[in-house]
Amino acid sequence: KLRVLSGVQPTGSLHLGNYLGAIAQWTAAQDTYDSRFCIVDLHAITVPHDAKTLSADTIDAAATYLACGIDPAKASIFVQSHVRAHTELTWLLNCITPVGWLERMIQYKEKAVKQGDSVGVGLFGYPVLMAADILLYQADLVPVGEDQRQHLELARDIARRFNDLYRVKRSKGLVMREPKALILDAGARVMALDDGTSKMSKSAPNDGSRINLVDSADVIARKVKRCKTDMGVGLTFSDPSRPECRNLLTIYAAVTGGRSAEEVEAEVGGFRWGEFKPRLAEALIAHLSPIQARHAELSAEPGYLYDILRRGAEEANEAAEVTLEGVKRRMGFVLPK
Ligand code: ATP
Ligand code: MG
Numbered sequence: 001k002l003r004v005l006s007g008v009q010p011t012g013s014l015h016l017g018n019y020l021g022a023i024a025q026w027t028a029a030q031d032t033y034d035s036r037f038c039i040v041d042l043h044a045i046t047v048p049h050d051a052k053t054l055s056a057d058t059i060d061a062a063a064t065y066l067a068c069g070i071d072p073a074k075a076s077i078f079v080q081s082h083v084r085a086h087t088e089l090t091w092l093l094n095c096i097t098p099v100g101w102l103e104r105m106i107q108y109k110e111k112a113v114k115q116g117d118s119v120g121v122g123l124f125g126y127p128v129l130m131a132a133d134i135l136l137y138q139a140d141l142v143p144v145g146e147d148q149r150q151h152l153e154l155a156r157d158i159a160r161r162f163n164d165l166y167r168v169k170r171s172k173g174l175v176m177r178e179p180k181a182l183i184l185d186a187g188a189r190v191m192a193l194d195d196g197t198s199k200m201s202k203s204a205p206n207d208g209s210r211i212n213l214v215d216s217a218d219v220i221a222r223k224v225k226r227c228k229t230d231m232g233v234g235l236t237f238s239d240p241s242r243p244e245c246r247n248l249l250t251i252y253a254a255v256t257g258g259r260s261a262e263e264v265e266a267e268v269g270g271f272r273w274g275e276f277k278p279r280l281a282e283a284l285i286a287h288l289s290p291i292q293a294r295h296a297e298l299s300a301e302p303g304y305l306y307d308i309l310r311r312g313a314e315e316a317n318e319a320a321e322v323t324l325e326g327v328k329r330r331m332g333f334v335l336p337k
Contacts (some may be wrong), residue, residue, distance in 0.1 A: 004033040005139035007040040010057035014064045015210040017200035020187035020254050021145030027069040029143055035075035036137055037065055042080050046122040062305050067295035078312030085320035089132040092327055093158055097128050106150055131155035134179045136320045143182040146189040147199055152181035166330040174326030187254050193227035196243030214292055217285045224281040229273045237261045252280050255287035
């Protein structure tokens with residue numbers, strides 16, 4: 001069975017981009033693959049974070065995974081920091097990763113400029129931690145949004161470098177598997193509501209730029225009403241000068257059953273914005289309300305969530321230790337006898 005690993009950072013409430021780009025793929029993956037989904041809290045502290053909200057955000061992410069359909073009977077759900085091997089493997093991989101590889105990372109450049117001189121070493125090393133997350137479970141497939149493609153390439157490069165550097169004949173220890181990104185055609189890059197050229201993000205300061213999965217019907221309706229549009233006539237996917245139009249149609253297609261562009265254009269292509277927006281808001285509310293109902297139920301049962309996370313961490317720890325030992329053996333460490 002192929003192995004799958006993915007995660008979301010507990011840096012705030014999860015949004016439509018996280019859902020359509022990543023989590024919606026996970027629910028399909030768990031039926032077919034040996035799947036693990038983690039809440040990557042160690043990644044969340046690579047930007048200035050609020051110690052008062054991290055734990056609540058972490059538990060909320062777990063509730064959201066389950067509400068979106070991740071099933072603890074089919075997949076392990078765990079908190080990254082509960083499996084210490086993530087941190088340990090990161091160090092080992094740090095020592096074989098050239099600085100130049102990290103300097104090319106787009107996400108680092110984008111996030112670092114926002115922080116000026118105070119940018120932390122952790123943000124620079126973020127992609128190595130992500131590689132460790134994946135390689136630790138020898139994952140074959142990593143379902144993520146388009147913005148993570150470059151980090152996945154790096155994880156492959158690191159795996160290959162490890163295999164090249166420690167290619168000792170007949171030695172014990174493991175060969176790293178090279179992971180592949182699983183990226184959808186539609187929904188892989190949901191754009192912000194206030195700017196069709198930048199991606200929807202948890203960390204964007206304007207809450208109106210995103211639809212949070214837990215936004216109430218009123219809030220969704222208001223955000224859609226206020227979202228950026230254009231002066232174009234009719235609605236189309238195919239005009240590159242109308243990124244907002246393409247984005248809102250893509251969202252509409254996704255939340256009305258993953259319909260094709262042709263089908264959606266046939267339905268609303270002749271609409272004015274004033275006609276389309278209420279229809280989009282309605283579709284979003286209809287799609288998200290069952291998720292929200294489950295989320296509310298789960299949030300009232302923290303004991304249940306902690307239980308799932310404990311079992312997930314136990315399972316993950318066991319798998320992770322095997323890899324870590326194999327890596328250390330290959331690298332020449334003395335292992336305790
Ligand atoms: P942050 O702003 O803190 O980086 P984020 O919104 O980018 O938050 P992440 O936790 O970094 O969310 O990413 C979790 C997953 O969601 C990743 O697989 C990422 O590719 C995916 N993702 C994030 N934003 C989008 C988006 N706008 N469209 C599609 N997928 C997305
Ligand atoms: Mg991100």
